[in-house]
Amino acid sequence: MPAPQGTAANGFRTRQRYLFQDNELAESRWLLAKACEEDHVTADVTSLGLFGGVASRLAVRGTFVARETGVACGLPVVEELFRSFGPGVRLSGDCLDGDGLSPGDSLLEVVGPAVEVLALERVALNMLGRLCGIASGVAEWVAVLQGTGSQGSELGGGGTRLYDTRKTTAGWRYLEKYAVRVGGAENHRMHLADQLLVKDNHIAVLEAGGHWDVATQVVALRRSSPGLFLEVEVDRREQFSEVLLVGVDAVLLDNFDVESVRWAVEQRRLRAATGAPTPLLEASGGVRLETLRQLAETGVDRISVGRLTHSASDLDVGLDIVAAPIEGARK
Numbered sequence: 408m409p410a411p412q413g414t415a416a417n418g419f420r421t422r423q424r425y426l427f428q429d430n431e432l433a434e435s436r437w438l439l440a441k442a443c444e445e446d447h448v449t450a451d452v453t454s455l456g457l458f459g460g461v462a463s464r465l466a467v468r469g470t471f472v473a474r475e476t477g478v479a480c481g482l483p484v485v486e487e488l489f490r491s492f493g494p495g496v497r498l499s500g501d502c503l504d505g506d507g508l509s510p511g512d513s514l515l516e517v518v519g520p521a522v523e524v525l526a527l528e529r530v531a532l533n534m535l536g537r538l539c540g541i542a543s544g545v546a547e548w549v550a551v552l553q554g555t556g557s558q559g560s561e562l563g564g565g566g567t568r569l570y571d572t573r574k575t576t577a578g579w580r581y582l583e584k585y586a587v588r589v590g591g592a593e594n595h596r597m598h599l600a601d602q603l604l605v606k607d608n609h610i611a612v613l614e615a616g617g618h619w620d621v622a623t624q625v626v627a628l629r630r631s632s633p634g635l636f637l638e639v640e641v642d643r644r645e646q647f648s649e650v651l652l653v654g655v656d657a658v659l660l661d662n663f664d665v666e667s668v669r670w671a672v673e674q675r676r677l678r679a680a681t682g683a684p685t686p687l688l689e690a691s692g693g694v695r696l697e698t699l700r701q702l703a704e705t706g707v708d709r710i711s712v713g714r715l716t717h718s719a720s721d722l723d724v725g726l727d728i729v730a731a732p733i734e735g736a737r738k
Contacts, residue, residue: 431585458521466520470514471514472514480541482504500515535722574714604640638686651675654684657686
């Protein structure tokens, strides 16, 4: 069966490559249930008072509209909202997640009972504003990286890649990371179970007990979690020199300044020239949009930025009622 108008082949209003899948859908359903519960959408006293009785047959046509430039994101969530809590509402439109937006552009058109559309308006706008905001902000960062080169094995000269972190809103992990992908960046680990990442506090605990030896710990981690990607965080040059020799998949350069990142890239190049295996290099900590390109031009493979999610601003999205109430609300 062909996909409905404005809907990708996977059944959601999103580009296939962004992978809005089971985790995102399950999180959407949980968040929407909580949002509708806290907003008492079934007890909208204003709408029920105005559109009750005979007026309950009145339907409206409305359009979710971008008020500023950005990137569309969150349309599958809004689809699920109306499917679950506004069954009388029909949705249409050609916009898909990942599409660029200009002020006045339509994201989604709705036709249905006024009482359903207006009761769910704020929940829909909150979802769209948050997810469009993340995707739009990420797209600005990604644009800065266009044309940067890398000597890393991950990229083969294709450019430095931008990654998010686990600095997400509780309960929004999969959706916020989905919005990062829609904006054009990559996801770092989704949770604690899918990648080995030895951070500074792991090292501090082991050092305090006299148990830290990077080579020994790498062997132990490879044995305990075979096949998992292994990354070690360092915050000093001497730490990097030790970790470079022990066969990890990546080294996270925490709060290294640009010159220190350039130094680490050169040390990795010199080791690679001997035929020895070398790790990916990831810069993180204190990264700002103004310094992003300079950091990328060191040749580092990855740059991870927490503010992609934890400091994102909502995109201004509104609902415009574009047709007077009409009879015949339901399908």
